[in-house]
Amino acid sequence: MSPEQSAGAFTNAGRPALAETFAVAGRFVCVEAADADAARPFRRFFAGWHFARVEAAVRPRPDAVIRVHASAPPHAPADLETFETAGGGLCRTDGRTYIFERDGSAVRADGGRSGVDVWIGEGTASREGSALARVVFEATMVALRRCGLFELHAAGVVEPLSGGGFLVAGPSGSGKSTLATQLASAGWRYLSDDALLLRDAGGLVEACALRRDFAVTEQTVAAGVLGGFEGLLTEPMPFDPLKRRFKPRDVFPEGFAESCAPRAIFFPVITEEASSRARRLTQPETMRALLRMCPWACYDKPSAAAHLALLALLARQAEGFELSAGRDLFGDGAYSSEYLRGLAQGESV
Numbered sequence: 001m002s003p004e005q006s007a008g009a010f011t012n013a014g015r016p017a018l019a020e021t022f023a024v025a026g027r028f029v030c031v032e033a034a035d036a037d038a039a040r041p042f043r044r045f046f047a048g049w050h051f052a053r054v055e056a057a058v059r060p061r062p063d064a065v066i067r068v069h070a071s072a073p074p075h076a077p078a079d080l081e082t083f084e085t086a087g088g089g090l091c092r093t094d095g096r097t098y099i100f101e102r103d104g105s106a107v108r109a110d111g112g113r114s115g116v117d118v119w120i121g122e123g124t125a126s127r128e129g130s131a132l133a134r135v136v137f138e139a140t141m142v143a144l145r146r147c148g149l150f151e152l153h154a155a156g157v158v159e160p161l162s163g164g165g166f167l168v169a170g171p172s173g174s175g176k177s178t179l180a181t182q183l184a185s186a187g188w189r190y191l192s193d194d195a196l197l198l199r200d201a202g203g204l205v206e207a208c209a210l211r212r213d214f215a216v217t218e219q220t221v222a223a224g225v226l227g228g229f230e231g232l233l234t235e236p237m238p239f240d241p242l243k244r245r246f247k248p249r250d251v252f253p254e255g256f257a258e259s260c261a262p263r264a265i266f267f268p269v270i271t272e273e274a275s276s277r278a279r280r281l282t283q284p285e286t287m288r289a290l291l292r293m294c295p296w297a298c299y300d301k302p303s304a305a306a307h308l309a310l311l312a313l314l315a316r317q318a319e320g321f322e323l324s325a326g327r328d329l330f331g332d333g334a335y336s337s338e339y340l341r342g343l344a345q346g347e348s349v
Contacts, residue, residue, distance in 0.1 A: 021054040021062055022046055025197045025208040025259075027147050028054065029140070030062035034070040041120065041132045042068065042140075049195075050209045050258070063147035065115045066139055073106035073119035086295075087134065095301050100138050103131035107139045109146070112302040116143040145296065145303040149197045149208075150310060153293055155180035156191030156207045158260050159341060165207055165260030166340060167196070167318070168268060169293050175268045175325050177243070178220045179336060186333035189257040190248060198310055201261075205314040208259045215243040220330075262314060264344040265290075268323040276326040278343050286320030287312060319344060 016032040018039050029051070033039035046053075054060065076099045080092035089102030100107040104121025118139045120126060126135075141151050154169035155176040166183075168176045180193040191209035193216075199206050213234075221233065221244070232251065233244045249256055267281075267289050281289065290311045291297060297307040321343055329336050 016067070021059045022051040023054055024049070024051045024144075024210075025149050025199055027063040027144070027149055028060045029143060029147075030059075030065045031068065032065060033068040038068045038070045038120065041136050042066065045133060045136045048212055050212060063114060064143035066143050067115060067117045069117065069119045071119060072122055073101070073104070076101070076106075089134075089138075091299065093299075093301075098142070098300065100142070102134055102138070103128070105131065105135040107135065107142060109142045109302075112146060114143070114146050116146075141296075142300070144197065145300060145307065148306060149199055150294065150297070150303075150307050151210065152196045152198055152207070152290075153194065154196050154207075154265075155193045156196045156209065156257075156260060156262075157183045158189040158191075158257050159263070159344070160187055160189070161341070162263070164263030164344070165191075165318075166344065167207060167262050167265045169265055169290070170268050173270070175270050175330065177214055177216050178330055179268070179325075179340075181214055181216055181220060181248075182330070182333035182336050183340075184248060184252045184255050186337045187255075188337065189255050189260075190252065191257055191260060193248075198314065200306075200310055200313070203313070204261055205310060205317050206259045207262050209257070212247065213245040214248050215245050217243055262318040264321065264340070265314075265318045266321045266323045266340065266343075268325045271324050271326050273324070273326040274328060276329045276339065277324040279322045280343075280346075281320035281322055283315050283320075285322075286318070287315040289320060289322075290315060 017035050018033045019030055021028055021030045031039055031042045076092045080094050080099065082090055082092045085091050089100060092099040096111045098109045104123045104126035106119045108117045116139050118135065120135060125131060152169060153171065154167045157166050157180055159166055168179050170176055177193040180190055184190045191207060192211045193214040195210040197208045197210050199208060232246045234246065236244055265286065294307065294311060297304060297311055329339060
């Protein structure tokens with residue numbers, strides 16, 4: 001059975017056995033599934049994100065639909081171009097149709113349509129926790145890109161004096177979670193320590209919280225930034241077993257912010273130097289740094305124009321900084337607060 005036939009059989013066979021709608025960052029996402037088992041991975045991981053289930057009797061019209069199929073992935077057409085994605089997955093595309101394959105599961109998106117089809121593999125590798133997390137994340141981010149929400153691998157905090165949003169963008173191991181935790185402990189409001197959604201709010205870029213929990217290393221815990229709340233740490237993250245999670249609202253109960261307007265973006269690289277150094281980026285340099293963090297802005301053609309336009313708007317709106325983060329920036333929330341605030345104010349670069 002072809003992907004088109006399989007998707008059609010699902011959507012044309014009447015109402016799905018299960019359909020749930022979730023609100024996120026001003027959009028509505030509906031998950032349709034053949035049964036509760038098929039929907040369970042999405043329920044589980046959505047609970048860890050700022051997705052709110054819509055309980056109203058009359059549900060709003062969804063901006064995106066994720067259809068979860070209780071069957072093995074169909075074979076992809078042979079004439080699609082194939083390239084490897086981060087983490088060992090494959091993307092097959094002709095510029096309009098996109099099929100993402102990893103761990104025996106597949107995600108398919110056709111052009112700019114708001115519907116995304118997901119097949120979760122039946123093998124052990126497909127059902128392992130980190131594999132399920134990846135396919136849910138992949139499918140959801142594809143769907144969100146098609147309704148104007150774009151993921152950024154970054155921490156988001158709000159500077160308390162100006163109310164401006166500060167983003168710390170970088171790959172795993174660049175210090176995002178540590179800095180976000182330190183700044184929250186120093187009285188800054190927080191969105192997330194690792195994952196944000198960007199949206200256009202009438203010509204202004206807003207960053208919205210995505211992941212609920214913070215994930216920190218043992219070194220961050222040892223620095224004392226949790227202030228005696230170490231007992232709240234839970235199990236390691238599926239994507240990163242070297243980190244442990246905690247619920248920031250338990251530690252910083254008044255600190256959560258749903259969104260912010262970014263004023264500064266820091267791109268950190270951890271060094272072994274005693275002192276930190278920073279360089280203010282030009283607008284083109286900031287744009288290039290954002291593109292390195294957002295490869296799907298170029299690869300996912302149906303959403304690329306809107307994605308690139310939003311990143312360009314962000315590069316104009318927020319000052320970018322290349323940050324060589326030394327030992328002085330970690331372990332002291334008050335110092336990191338003053339250092340980053342000073343950079344944004346142009347006091348020390």
